[in-house]
Amino acid sequence: MTDHPATDDIIGIGFGPANLSLAIALRDAMVGSPLRPSFRFLERQERFGWHRAMMLPGADMQISFVKDLVSLRDPTSPFSFINYLHVKGRLNTFLNLKTFNPSRVEYNDYLAWAAEHFADVVAYGETVHAVRPETREGRLAAFVVEGRDRAGGRRLRRCRHLVVAAGGDPAIPPPFSALVNDKRLIHSSWYLPGIAGALGQPQLEGPQPRILVVGGGQSAVEIATDLGERYPRALIDLAIRGPALKPADDSPFVNEIFDPAAVDRIHDAPAPVRAELIAAHRATNYAVVDADLIQAFYATLYEQEVSGVTRYRLRRSTRVLALEAGAEGLSALLRDDVAGIEDRQTYEAVICATGYERAAVPAILDPLRSFLAGETVDRHYRLPLDSAEPRVSLHLQGFSEPTHGLTETLLSILPVRAGAIAQTILAEERAARATIRTAAAQP
Structure with a gap:
């Protein structure tokens, strides 16, 4: 335990793409400037990784590589995806692919490559439990970040500017949530290690494991497709609430x-x-699937009709009413709302591709609530603070879809948002330091 918290001017909680883009924006903003506030990022993972549990073979990004960590803000940046390809010696061969959408595996490698440049300011393996106020004469003067380091020891850190980009929590709705500790219930956010733990290695002989995938979005269809390839004997049900899989509108x-x-x-x-x-x-963005993937999945179902061998079933207009754990598997009570029919089926694994949920204000900030003047960020992603010193600010990334739109939880405008936050923080630092110099110069 640290008796005296380490102090940085800026701390970012989470070091995924959002705060990685902020790290680049902060570094860029300090080039040639006498103002050089210190910054540090805290990441609970042991190393950088972006959706590692969904690095599926053949899965591509759904946005253009131009919407990388920097290009919308500064297309000349050395942290662009184009420069990454150049450094890796793959620029010409990538161009020969004639695509705007790199594979998910390659994009994760790009992000990890960029993150390596900030290894000295990232504390990996550090989990934040709460952020508490430090006060001076009744005013919020700083944030004290409480957590555990990778060795399990208590760690305190202190800052004046805090940026929270911790991501959403897996949404596991009833009736699945009651079995969240059963290894046979898997959320898409831990799909790859989860399915390996539930089913083990693929078997070429013996019983055919039956698996249920719940969800009507991109991840659900990707997982259903991957399961069939990963476990060649598996029988896969895909249950969707609607009457059909819907294509994403990217016109x-x-x-x-x-x-x-x-x-x-x-x-x-x-x-x-x-x-x-x-x-x-x-x-x-929500409950929709790329048209190419829909076409491929439809073709798979059609080929089953031709061959007479059914491994995949698309269960339309279907809800899971109850889920019970048993020795043989997870017993699901399913209802077809159109036919008005209920049936029970036992599955060796159930996978919830049910997305994520985000509170307006993350729970780790609960100790600060008496200093919040509201729960809605301003245009520059700042939460309004009450009774705070001028040199203190609290920003959120990824929690403000109702006020800032669908880009808030996506990769689309990361560099623009990061640039706005960086400039806002640095402007506050300049103003505060100018005030301090003026006060010091007075007799």
Whole structure:
């Protein structure tokens, strides 16, 4: 345990793509500037990794490589995906692919390559439990970040500017949540290690394991497809709430919702109009699947009809009403809402591709609530603080979809958002330090 908290001017909680992009923006903003505040990032993973449990063979990114960590803010940056390809010696061969969408595996490698440049300011294996206020004469003067390091020891850190980009929590709705500690129940966020733990190595002989995948989005269909290839004898049910798998709308006019300028339009709109805009574009991101993947999955189902061998079943308009654990597997009570029929099926594994949930204010900030003037960030992603010193700010990344739009939880405008946060923090630092110099110069 540290008796005296280590102090940095800026601390970022989480070191995924959002705060990695912020690290680059902070470093860029300090080039040639006498202002050089210290910054540090805390990451609970033992090493950098982005959705490692969903690094599936053949899975591609759903956005252009141009929407990398920096290019929308500074296309000349050495941290661009193009420069990554150049450094790795793959620029020409990538161009020969004639695609804007790299594989998910390659993009993760790009992110890890960029993260390596900041190894000296990242504390990996450090889990944050709470952020507490440090006060001076009743005013919020600093944040004290409480956590555990990789050795399990208590760790305290202190800062004046805090940026939380800890990501969402896996959404595991009832009735699945009651069995969250059963290794046979798996969320997509831990799919690869989870399915290996539940089923072990593929068997070429013996019983055919039956697996249920729940969800109607991209991850659900990717997982269902991967299961069939990973476990050649598996029987896979894909249960979706709707009557059909729906394609993601990535047409040009609709796709403008992911432009940086769209954030201003949404943020500045009246609250009811803002909600309508976000709802109108949900088909770009939620419970939708790439058209190519839908086509491939449909072709697989058709080939089954031709061969007469059924391994995949698409269970449309179907809900899981109950889930019970037994020695033989997880017993699911399923209801087809269209036919009005219920049936019970036992599965060796159940996979929830049910997305993520995010509170407006992360729970680790609960000790600060008496200093919050509200739970809605401003245009620059700052939470309003009450009774705080001028040199103190609290920013959130990834928690403000209702006010900033669908880009908030995605990769689309990371560098623009990171640049705005970096410039806001540095402007506050300049103003505070100028005030301190003026006060010191007075007789």
